[in-house]
Amino acid sequence: GLTVVRTAFSNQEIRREAEALVGQRIGWKLTETVGLTHSLDFYPSLSETGDYRFNTSTTLSTRISSRFSFSTTVADRFLSRPLPGAQRNELVFTTGLGVNF
Numbered sequence: 001g002l003t004v005v006r007t008a009f010s011n012q013e014i015r016r017e018a019e020a021l022v023g024q025r026i027g028w029k030l031t032e033t034v035g036l037t038h039s040l041d042f043y044p045s046l047s048e049t050g051d052y053r054f055n056t057s058t059t060l061s062t063r064i065s066s067r068f069s070f071s072t073t074v075a076d077r078f079l080s081r082p083l084p085g086a087q088r089n090e091l092v093f094t095t096g097l098g099v100n101f
Contacts (some may be wrong), residue, residue: 001020001021001022001023001044002018002019002020002021003018003019003021004016004017004018004019004044005017005018005019005043007024009083011017011082011083012095013083016047017045017047017048017051018045018046018047018082019044019045019046019053019069020043020044020046021041021042021043022043022044022083023039023040023041023042024039025037025038025039026038026039026071026088032039033062033063034060034061034062034063035060035061035062036058036059036060037058037059037061038057038058038059039055039056039057040054040055040056041055041056042054042056043063043086046066048049050059050080051080051081052080053077053078053079053080054074054076054077054078055076055077055078056075056076057073057074057075057076058073058075059071059072059073060072060073061098067100067101068097068098068099068100069097069098069100070095070096070097071095071096071098072093072094072095073092073093073094073095073096074092074093074095075091075092075093075094076089076090076091076092077089077090077092079092
């Protein structure tokens with residue numbers, strides 16, 4: 001695919017770039033109540049040769065009852081050209097409780 005991205009950083013720097021998009025999404029039903037999903041998106045910059053970013057995440061979810069579910073996700077966001085002094089990787093761990101209506 002093709003994307004156009006506007007990124008505003010905390011130091012007021014704004015980047016506008018055209019990027020290609022290559023990605024995959026995979027899901028597995030491990031048991032009747034447990035599922036695992038994984039996604040990977042890679043964005044090579046078409047505006048700034050050599051720059052790229054990617055996002056990847058893995059989520060494990062389980063149905064607790066007909067009304068409630070629980071999920072946990074590990075995600076990694078990478079930026080090849082961060083602000084000076086900033087980290088290139090951001091590792092995120094989240095958990096959540098879902099309610100079905």
